[in-house]
Amino acid sequence: MKGKKVSKKRSKRISKLIVANWKMNPDTAEEAKNLFRTIAKVARTLSGVQTVICPPFPYMALSKTDGKVKLGAQNTSVEERGAHTSSVSSSMLRSLGTEYVIVGHSECRAAGESNEMVAKKIRSVIQSGMMPIVCIGETHRDTDGNYLAAIREQLRQSLVYTERAMLTSVIIAYEPVWAIGGKEAIQSHDIHQAVIFIRKVLTELYPPEVVRSIRILYGGSSNAGNADDILRHGEVTGLLVGGASLDPKNFGEMLRIAAGI
C-alpha cells in the first residue's frame, strides 16, 4: 500500500522542469513582455514539460502565467516585513502568483548570502506555500574529492530548518559554479555522479522514501545543444537555465527536447 503511494507520487513528477533564470535581464519591461510571450507560446504547445520563468522583480507582475508556464522568483528575503529597504518578502511573491523561488544562487552567495540565510529562506518559501529551488555546487573541482565534501556541507547547512514534512516541496539545483555562464556544461556522467552523491547526503538526513521523490535539476551552461544529453544521462529532472533562457529560439528548443524525453 505504502509502495503504491510512493510510485503514484513519482509518476506524477515525471514531467521535466525547465526553469528560466533571467538574472538582471532584459533591460526594459517591453522586452521582458515580448520574451515572456514568445517562450509561453512554445511552452503552451507542449506536454511533459513544466516551464518556469524567473524574471527580475519589477517584471513579475507583467507575466501572465498558467498551467504550462509558472512564475518563479530569483530570490526572497529572510525577513517577513518591516524596515528592510529594498527587500521583497515571500508573502509578497506568493501574492503575485509565484510558485517557485530560486534560493542560494551562487551569484547571491558570492554577494554575501550565507548557508544560514539560505536555510531561513527555504523555510520562509515553503511556509508561504511555494517551492524553493535550492542551488548548491562546488566552486571548483579537484581530483581528490574535496569538492564532494563542499557539496555535502552546503547541502546539510542549507537544510537545517527544513523538516521532513517540508522536504517534498524542495527542489535541488546542482550548479557547479565553475560551469556557470560558459559555453560548455560539464559531462553528463559527472552530473549523474553528483546527483547520486546529493541523494546519498539527503538520505543521511531524511528517510529514503522521501528523498526518492526529490527533484534535482542541473544548471550551468545548459543550452539546446547539450540539453538532450544532460536530461537523458545526467539523471536530472530538469534544468536551471541562465544565458540560453534569454534566447527564445534556444530556450524553446530546450523545452521541445525536454518534452520529447
Ligand code: PGA
Ligand atoms: P547559465 O546560468 O545557464 O548562464 O550558465 C545558470 C545559472 O546561473 O542559473
